[in-house]
Amino acid sequence: xxxxxxxxxxxxxxxxxxxxxxxxxxxxxxxxxxxxxxxxxxxxxxxxxxxxxxxxxxxxxxxxxxxxxxxxxxxxxxxxxxxxxxxxxxxxxxxxxxxxxxxxxxxxxxxxxxxxxxxxxxxxxxxxxxxxxxxxxxxxxxxxxxxxxxxxxxxxxxxxxxxxxxxxxxxxxxxxxxxxxxxxxxxxxxxxxxxxxxxxxxxxxxxxxxxxxxxxxxxxxxxxxxxxxxxxxxxxxxxxxxxxxxxxxxxxxxxxxxxxxxxxxxxxxxxxxxxxxxxxxxxxxxxxxxxxxxxxxxxxxxxxxxxxxxxxxxxxxxxxxxxxxxxxxxxxxxxxxxxxxxxxxxxxxxxxxxxxxxxxxxxxxxxxxxxxxxxxxxxxxxxxxxxxxxxxxxxxxxxxxxxxxxxxxxxxxxxxxxxxxxxxxxxxxxxxxxxxxxxxxxxxxxxxxxxxxxxx
Numbered sequence: 001x002x003x004x005x006x007x008x009x010x011x012x013x014x015x016x017x018x019x020x021x022x023x024x025x026x027x028x029x030x031x032x033x034x035x036x037x038x039x040x041x042x043x044x045x046x047x048x049x050x051x052x053x054x055x056x057x058x059x060x061x062x063x064x065x066x067x068x069x070x071x072x073x074x075x076x077x078x079x080x081x082x083x084x085x086x087x088x089x090x091x092x093x094x095x096x097x098x099x100x101x102x103x104x105x106x107x108x109x110x111x112x113x114x115x116x117x118x119x120x121x122x123x124x125x126x127x128x129x130x131x132x133x134x135x136x137x138x139x140x141x142x143x144x145x146x147x148x149x150x151x152x153x154x155x156x157x158x159x160x161x162x163x164x165x166x167x168x169x170x171x172x173x174x175x176x177x178x179x180x181x182x183x184x185x186x187x188x189x190x191x192x193x194x195x196x197x198x199x200x201x202x203x204x205x206x207x208x209x210x211x212x213x214x215x216x217x218x219x220x221x222x223x224x225x226x227x228x229x230x231x232x233x234x235x236x237x238x239x240x241x242x243x244x245x246x247x248x249x250x251x252x253x254x255x256x257x258x259x260x261x262x263x264x265x266x267x268x269x270x271x272x273x274x275x276x277x278x279x280x281x282x283x284x285x286x287x288x289x290x291x292x293x294x295x296x297x298x299x300x301x302x303x304x305x306x307x308x309x310x311x312x313x314x315x316x317x318x319x320x321x322x323x324x325x326x327x328x329x330x331x332x333x334x335x336x337x338x339x340x341x342x343x344x345x346x347x348x349x350x351x352x353x354x355x356x357x358x359x360x361x362x363x364x365x366x367x368x369x370x371x372x373x374x375x376x377x378x379x380x381x382x383x384x385x386x387x388x389x390x391x392x393x394x395x396x397x398x399x400x401x402x403x404x405x406x407x408x409x410x411x412x413x414x415x416x417x418x419x420x421x422x423x424x425x426x427x428x429x430x431x432x433x434x435x436x437x438x439x440x441x442x443x444x445x446x447x448x449x450x451x452x453x454x455x456x
Contacts, residue, residue, distance in 0.1 A: 036193035078116035087260015100241035118148035124169035128179035176216035264304030282309035295382030300413040314378035330360030346402030372398035406430030
């Protein structure tokens with residue numbers, strides 16, 4: 001029996017539903033919280049839905065041992081950095097959401113990828129924001145192969161799915177999900193109901209046909225992906241392309257990945273020929289000046305499955321305000337306040353009357369706690385105006401009682417630092433290597449006072 005489609009308006013605060021939209025929810029009194037939701041009539045027990053959301057036939061039960069993984073080989077995206085972030089390549093039947101600020105290079109990255117894949121795979125590029133002429137102009141300007149890639153300008157999801165069923169592409173790009181719409185939903189494109197239902201139909205098609213689906217997503221003012229949170233639950237992989245307007249480097253980070261490591265980082269450089277991958281990301285973040293300056297130290301952070309060397313800078317200056325400022329760029333603001341309190345209590349150095357500014361060079365966002373010890377040493381260096389050695393690398397987590405806690409993958413971090421010419425390292429005692437590292441003096445410390453003594 002066919003399902004009869006209908007819509008309802010549900011309050012996001014209390015969950016009450018109504019047959020028509022209104023400005024205020026009568027149940028909870030909240031304003032502008034009603035969103036349109038598509039509903040369906042309950043099917044009879046004898047009816048079939050034509051396959052589940054993931055494309056599996058109803059009623060079929062298998063053990064994990066019976067699933068043949070050879071049926072879903074990964075497809076290389078043609079870029080080592082992109083394959084690294086994806087966890088090894090594109091998985092057939094997966095849905096990948098690529099977000100980023102306007103001008104970050106989302107469309108350029110996907111266009112480059114699809115033009116390369118179209119040489120060996122059937123690929124379809126659906127553009128809803130640009131005309132085919134504009135996309136073709138960009139492809140010619142970047143010097144991309146344009147003979148095999150198929151393109152269409154469409155915003156109707158029904159038409160996109162019907163065309164894809166006829167063309168049968170292996171890779172499908174929709175740019176962007178915010179401009180797609182379903183005919184049976186009355187709300188405007190980009191609304192919560194339109195984004196949710198359009199994404200659900202596209203993901204269902206990808207799962208049932210084994211097509212790799214790449215969706216472009218907009219971001220809000222605070223940098224998060226626009227649309228309902230359920231959109232991120234539907235997709236298999238969420239990528240965020242980040243970069244500032246004053247830098248030609250772009251970082252691609254995975255926030256969710258069902259087929260690989262989370263928080264994996266890929267680095268690209270924006271050039272006149274498009275995005276070019278950076279083979280050695282640590283080298284671009286270690287372009288330090290010739291003059292040794294106080295408040296600068298190199299840290300080794302772990303990004304996904306590889307170490308990355310970045311420079312951390314701190315500036316401590318006399319404050320003329322009753323409430324001194326604490327400013328962080330690339331680090332968590334609350335963690336800086338906590339570490340300054342630990343420095344005062346267990347290190348005997350008080351900077352409560354000083355302005356403290358901390359910055360991670362290159363626009364990298366450090367999300368782990370391995371930068372705690374390096375941050376404290378950089379603050380002390382700036383406060384005393386005593387430069388740290390240029391060949392020194394530091395990592396380690398600092399506890400509230402002043403202990404230096406070990407971090408994961410300590411041996412790999414040290415080997416990466418030694419490969420870049422660093423000869424001294426202050427690390428947690430728990431990360432001390434069992435075998436000496438050639439050309440590197442390792443100083444393991446247990447307490448914050450031990451780290452301060454190592455500075456001299």
